[in-house]
């Protein structure tokens with residue numbers, strides 16, 4: 763079992779912490795619109811949850827199993843294909859009972875934006891991109907140049923800390939904290 767490989771998954775692109783911070787910003791921005799009829803606590807919960815939902819396949823599948831079977835969630839998991847969520851949203855609109863649709867209606871746009879922003883952030887990849895057209899096309903797309911994974915965990919951390927992704931992540935996190943601390 764190559765344990766360092768487990769952690770490579772984490773440095774493919776921006777990390778969970780940044781997805782959480784951006785989710786909270788999406789919630790605050792949505793709530794600052796005075797015509798929104800949504801519960802603030804649920805809005806934050808939905809935005810943060812959907813900002814991280816595509817990555818939930820990793821704990822569900824099991825990190826150790828993923829490494830053993832060389833499973834990469836960006837290529838092999840439906841949860842990390844944007845088209846899966848588009849199809850899910852369309853099916854939900856047609857098949858869900860009206861009462862459920864009415865209940866979730868104030869949070870639909872927030873969930874969609876959170877998902878979209880997750881995939882946009884992941885498109886700034888270090889080692890992996892996003893299969894925007896998966897499962898039909900498995901080509902990984904990235905705004906940034908992808909580099910191959912080094913053999914050691916320490917090298918992986920060093921590479922990540924020198925990368926433009928890490929710098930962008932730091933700037934984004936600081937900007938999110940400022941925005942969240944600002945009075946609305």
Ligand SMILES: [Zn+2]
Nearest residue numbers: 816817880884
């Ligand atoms: Zn992701």
